[in-house]
Amino acid sequence: MNWSIPTLFMATYPSRPRWLWWGVALLIMLVGGFFLAISLLPDDELQDKTHLLLVAVAGPFLLWTLAIGVRLMAYDVMVTRIDARNETVLVRQQQWHNWAGQSLELLAWGRQTGLGESELAQIVGDKPPVNSGNCLSLPTLNGISEWQGRAQLINSLLQPVSQYWQTHSLSASLTLLWQVSAESQNAADWQTLITRAAETLSLPLNSIESFPHTDFSEWLSAAWTSPFAGVQCLIFIDTADNPGSSEEAVSLLLAPADLCKQWKLTSKASLLRPLLTPAATLSQALKLQCEQQISAEKLTTGWYCRLTEVQAEKVPLACIEQKTGFNSTQLYATDSVLGLPGLSRHAVMITLAAECRGNHLLFTRHQEQFLLQQLSCKSEGTV
Numbered sequence: 001m002n003w004s005i006p007t008l009f010m011a012t013y014p015s016r017p018r019w020l021w022w023g024v025a026l027l028i029m030l031v032g033g034f035f036l037a038i039s040l041l042p043d044d045e046l047q048d049k050t051h052l053l054l055v056a057v058a059g060p061f062l063l064w065t066l067a068i069g070v071r072l073m074a075y076d077v078m079v080t081r082i083d084a085r086n087e088t089v090l091v092r093q094q095q096w097h098n099w100a101g102q103s104l105e106l107l108a109w110g111r112q113t114g115l116g117e118s119e120l121a122q123i124v125g126d127k128p129p130v131n132s133g134n135c136l137s138l139p140t141l142n143g144i145s146e147w148q149g150r151a152q153l154i155n156s157l158l159q160p161v162s163q164y165w166q167t168h169s170l171s172a173s174l175t176l177l178w179q180v181s182a183e184s185q186n187a188a189d190w191q192t193l194i195t196r197a198a199e200t201l202s203l204p205l206n207s208i209e210s211f212p213h214t215d216f217s218e219w220l221s222a223a224w225t226s227p228f229a230g231v232q233c234l235i236f237i238d239t240a241d242n243p244g245s246s247e248e249a250v251s252l253l254l255a256p257a258d259l260c261k262q263w264k265l266t267s268k269a270s271l272l273r274p275l276l277t278p279a280a281t282l283s284q285a286l287k288l289q290c291e292q293q294i295s296a297e298k299l300t301t302g303w304y305c306r307l308t309e310v311q312a313e314k315v316p317l318a319c320i321e322q323k324t325g326f327n328s329t330q331l332y333a334t335d336s337v338l339g340l341p342g343l344s345r346h347a348v349m350i351t352l353a354a355e356c357r358g359n360h361l362l363f364t365r366h367q368e369q370f371l372l373q374q375l376s377c378k379s380e381g382t383v
Contacts, residue, residue, distance in 0.1 A: 001275060001276070001277045001281055001284070001285050001288070002221075002275065002276040002277070003100070003275055003285075003288060003289075003292075005096050005099075005100070005288065005292065006096075008089050008092055008093050008096075009089070010086050010089055010090075011082045011085050011086055011089075012082075013078075013079060013082055014075060014078050014079070014082075016075065017068065017071055017072065017075060022064075022068055025064065026060075026061070026064045029060035029061075029063065029064050030057060030060050030061070032060065096292065097292055099273070100272070100273055100289075100292035100293055101272060101273070101292070101293055102224060102257070102272070102273050103257050103270040103271055103272050103273070103376075104223060104254050104255070104256060104257070104270070104271045105254065105255050105256070105257055105260045105265070105267035105269075105270055105271075106252065106253070106254060106267065106268055106269040106270070106271060106350070106354055106375075107164055107231070107253040107254065107255055107260075107265060107266070107267055107268065108160045108161055108163070108164040108253040108268070109160060109250065109251055109252050109253065109350075109351045109354070110156055110157035110158065110159060110160045110161065110249075110250065110251040111157075111248075111249070111250045111251075111348060111351050111352075112138055112140060112153060112156060112157070112248060112249045112250070113136070113138070113246075113248045113338055113348060114136025114137055114138060114139070114246050114247055114248060114338065114339055115136065115337070115338065116139050116140075119337070119338065119352070120352055120355055120356075122337060123332050123334065123337050123338075123352065124301075124332065124356070126329075128332070128336070128337055129337060130336045130337065131336060131337060131338070131339045132336075133335070133339065133340050134246070134339045134340070135243065135245065135246050135247075135339055135340055136246040136247060136248075136338065136339040137240065137246075137247050138153070138247040138248065138249070140152065140153070140156070146187075146188075147188070150188050150190075150193055150239075151193055151196070151197065153237070153249055154193050154194055154197045154235070154237075155197045155200070155201070157235055157249055157250070157251035158194075158197050158198060158201050158203065158233075158235075158251060159201065160251070160253075161174075161201075161203065161233050161251060161253050162201035162202065162203055164253060165203060165204075166202075168263075168265060168266075170204075170231075170263070171204070172204070172230060172231065172263075173204045173205060173206030173230070174203055174204060174205050174206060174230075174231055174232070174233055175205075175206045175207055175209075175228075175230055175231070175232045175233070176194065176198065176203075176205055176207070176208045176209070176232070176233045176234075176235065177209055177210070177211045177212070177232060177233070177234050177235070178190060178191075178194055178208070178209075178210060178211060178234075178235040178236075178237070179210065179211035179215075179216075179234075179235070179236050179237070179343060180236075180237045180238075180239065180343075181237075181238055181239065181241065181242035181245070181342060181343060182242075183241045183242040183243075184237070184238075184239045184241040184242055187239065187241045190237075191208060191210075194208055194235065195208055206230070211234070211236075215343050215346070215366075216234070216236060216343070216346045216347050217346055217364055217365075217366040217371050218366065219234075220271075220274050220371070220373070221274060221276060221366065221371070224273050224274075227256055228256070229256075229259075230255070230259070231253065231254070231255045231259070232253075232254050232255070233251060233252065233253050233254075234251065234252045234254065234347065235249070235250075235251045236249065236250050236251075236343055236344035236347050237249040237344065238342035238343060238344045238345075242342060244340065244342070245339075245340045245341060245342030245343075245345075246338060246339030246340050246341075246342065248338065248342065248344045248345070248348055249344060250344050250347045250348045250351060252347055252350070252351070254271075255267075257270070267378055268354060268377065268378060269353075269354040269375055269376060269377045269378060270375070270376045270378065271350070271373060271375055272293050272294070272373065272374045272375070272376065273293075273373075274371050274372060274373040275288070275289050275371075275372045275373070276366060276367075276369050276370070276371055276372075277369060277370050277372065278368075278369050278370070279310075279311060279314055279369075279370065282314055282315075282318045282370055283317075283318045283321050283322065285370070285372060286318050286319070286321075286322050286361075286372060287322055289372055289374065290322060290324075293374050294359045294374050294376060296322045296323055296324045296325065297323065297324070297325045298325055298358075298359055299324045299325045299326060299358075299359050299360065299361045299374070300325055300326055300330070300356070300357065300358030300359055300360065301326050301330045301331070301332065301353065301356060301358065301360045301361070302315070302319055302324065302326055302330065302331040302332070302360070302361045302362075302363070303331075303332050303334060303349050303352065303353050303360060303361070303362050303363070304331070304332075304333060304334070304349075304362070304363035304364065305333075305334045305335050305341055305345045305346060305348075305349045305363075305364050306335065306341045306345055306346065306364050306365045307335075307363065307364070307365050307370075308365070311365060311370065312333065315331065315363055316328050316331055319331065319361070324361065326361075332352075334348070334349045334352065346364050349362060349364070350362065350375065353375050353377075354375060354377055356377065357377060358377060359374060359375070359376045359377070360374070360375045360376075360377070361373075361374055361375075362374070362375055
């Protein structure tokens with residue numbers, strides 16, 4: 001696991017003095033002191049009742065008082081030390097909880113898939129269709145030229161971003177990062193197409209750059225260790241030039257939580273800090289994540305993509321073991337419905353989950369490991 005959260009336990013308090021036993025000890029000491037005084041004092045001193053009681057009772061009582069005083073002082077010292085330690089543990093636990101709960105805010109998104117506008121309803125339906133890994137094509141690009149289709153596709157992805165920008169009357173500039181499959185790099189001048197679409201939609205761009213990471217999962221893993229400034233729009237496009245995946249495209253408008261508070265930006269969903277784990281520790285990782293973020297019983301759906309068959313078999317078992325709030329019918333395999341996954345699939349899955357109510361658990365593969373992430377929706381969804 002790439003989370004190094006230590007196990008912090010609260011120290012247990014020592015047992016309190018048992019007054020019954022101390023009372024019995026006092027009685028024994030008084031009786032013993034009385035018989036000891038009778039056996040040791042001379043006869044003339046035994047005739048003095050006041051002196052006899054003083055020797056027989058006062059001495060043992062003083063010894064008992066000294067012993068109970070030392071016991072109470074030791075108890076108070078131990079309690080004070082444990083209080084200080086437990087307060088430190090509580091502070092550390094809260095710090096780790098805050099660290100794990102840091103989020104990126106999902107402000108808006110655009111999406112195009114081979115299923116068209118009904119993909120969410122088909123995925124979360126009672127009997128979702130299964131494509132058996134087919135390469136699906138974008139229906140919106142049928143019947144038009146490749147250049148027009150790509151321009152129209154990018155425009156549809158940036159339209160929700162532009163609407164969000166205009167709704168909030170933002171004056172800041174936007175950083176836009178884009179990525180297409182390697183096979184599609186030379187198929188079109190993507191930089192120019194995106195620039196023209198942004199200009200048409202009056203988006204104030206700070207820069208347009210190719211995506212600096214291998215894929216979105218890698219970017220997510222680094223986003224919390226190297227936070228970005230400002231608002232970023234990410235665009236991922238899988239086209240027909242890449243025969244190894246279905247055609248689909250997605251845009252994500254993201255901002256750090258602190259910036260959203262500062263600029264008073266409304267968020268549709270929060271992406272919590274992801275956790276990377278090998279398959280051998282999947283259950284332990286999910287348990288740790290639910291302890292530090294949203295508890296397992298409050299998770300309403302589960303989603304996964306880009307997993308191997310062996311990895312996919314481990315997901316429902318881990319969810320059952322942690323007693324998540326969703327059952328097996330609410331664990332959605334997006335690849336089964338949307339076809340062969342490409343570089344856009346992880347981001348597409350996030351937008352699909354963000355359109356549902358509640359809190360969601362997301363699984364994907366990154367460098368042969370599981371990438372676990374929780375998504376909390378803030379707006380009314382369709383499910």
